[in-house]
Amino acid sequence: DAGVIQSPRHEVTEMGQEVTLRCKPISGHDYLFWYRQTMMRGLELLIYFNNNVPIDDSGMPEDRFSAKMPNASFSTLKIQPSEPRDSAVYFCASRDRESTDTQYFGPGTRLTVL
């Protein structure tokens, strides 16, 4: 089975540009999580969805960040406008309702904002 798929794997952009990160969860998984990882702050949960509905977005840093899940097999995390402090690795993870809490992570998108 394919794991969680994220694209792009690397993104370099200039300050002020819009950035869209994409995630395809494991088929059949009901939960999808977006995380951000930096050296300074470690791994932070940004938002998570259950059955395509956002449940908790309290970790979204500010209004420049938005996330959507239009269907069970696709989610996006958008940053508009991007800033250099948004540079980080962004991970998507998914989980099914039956598992005992195990989340399956994608390979991540390394974002660099110049």
Place this chain on the structure above:
Amino acid sequence: GNSVTQMEGPVTLSEEAFLTINCTYTATGYPSLFWYVQYPGEGLQLLLKATKADDKGSNKGFEATYRKETTSFHLEKGSVQVSDSAVYFCALSDRSRDDKIIFGKGTRLHILP
């Protein structure tokens, strides 16, 4: 609220040495406990887990025992290999509260040949 504290790294050991990475937790309920591992350039992957007190999780020679009396879940391995070099995250979840996993800050492990 729930939280996880793990020893800061980096931890540097020689091949075949004994490994311990300490982890303690704070939780109001009865959480499940996890160790995740992140190899260079990859996402996190589950290494082992334990869902109730006194359970022992094990995988790839690593072990951790859920100690409710000391609120700990220390990771151990008897003989480490160079290929074990990675970042290790202790984590907990409490499904009676929400669907989140609370991760520690991670401990970077370097194994020297």
